[in-house]
Amino acid sequence: MKPIEGGDAQAVIDKLYQNMSGDLKFFFRVRVDGYGRVSSIFWRDSMMKEDYNIYGDVTISDTTYRTNRYNLICAPFTGMNNHWNNIMFGCAFLGDEKMESFVWLFETFKKTMGDKCPTTIFTDQDTAMTKVIENVI
Secondary structure (H helix, E strand, O other): OOOOOHHHHHHHHHHHHHHHHHOOOOEEEEEEOOOOOEEEEEEEOHHHHHHHHHHOOEEEEOOOEOOOOOOOEEOOEEEEOOOOOEEEEEEEEEOOOOHHHHHHHHHHHHHHOOOOOOOEEEEOOOHHHHHHHHHHO
């Protein structure tokens, strides 16, 4: 992972805090590496949590997207509502696809959703992700 430049990381964190001030149920977590650099970010807003409570029995987690400047892995949690529209339950950027990162991601997601686990999770069949889902979810 290309290290996130200090100003860029601070700009993202400032934006997350700004969202939190406008949405009291907004939630985010930032994970740092051993050097104090941002390695992962997860967030969800109050509508994402409400949608998950209603439609979260089937969730999709796919980490195949890398279209950003820092080659971070985009890890959205998505589902479908009663109108067959895609909805987002949360999103993260990860620095790698190691088991430790997925443990952090799924534990954070589970915690922010009140320990409610989906009945079914569709994934991109990443081996590390599959093992973590079996243990965490």
